[in-house]
Amino acid sequence: MAMCEQGYLCQVCGQDVETISQSDLYLRYVIGEVDPEVLHTTPERHLRCNPVLAQFIDHPQFDPPIVEGPFDRRGLDRDFADRRAAWVTRGFARLVELEQLGGEIDVTTYPLPEVLQRYR
Numbered sequence: 001m002a003m004c005e006q007g008y009l010c011q012v013c014g015q016d017v018e019t020i021s022q023s024d025l026y027l028r029y030v031i032g033e034v035d036p037e038v039l040h041t042t043p044e045r046h047l048r049c050n051p052v053l054a055q056f057i058d059h060p061q062f063d064p065p066i067v068e069g070p071f072d073r074r075g076l077d078r079d080f081a082d083r084r085a086a087w088v089t090r091g092f093a094r095l096v097e098l099e100q101l102g103g104e105i106d107v108t109t110y111p112l113p114e115v116l117q118r119y120r
């Protein structure tokens with residue numbers, strides 16, 4: 001996996017982002033919120049260091065942070081929050097899957113099918 005070799009550092013806490021399933025950048029990439037063209041020039045962050053996004057991950061392998069204030073998912077429109085959680089959680093599950101594949105597939109095929117379709 002390219003990101004391991006290059007040892008990307010988190011823009012927020014300065015620590016290594018060791019695995020793809022800890023990566024805010026790659027989560028946003030697989031759900032189509034980071035363009036492929038800017039993937040390698042966008043700063044890396046840990047998911048835990050971007051709680052506004054990470055709070056939407058409902059996955060046994062992730063302990064979601066609580067966000068206080070206007071971005072707290074509990075204070076958002078329920079419908080929006082549920083859809084956001086379903087989508088972001090699928091993205092996280094995709095990262096877990098990619099981690100198990102161990103960099104055997106091309107980075108351009110990382111995103112979820114709906115996102116790939118949009119890029120075609």
Ligand SMILES: [Zn+2]
Pocket residue numbers: 010011012013014015045046048049
């Ligand atoms: Zn961090």
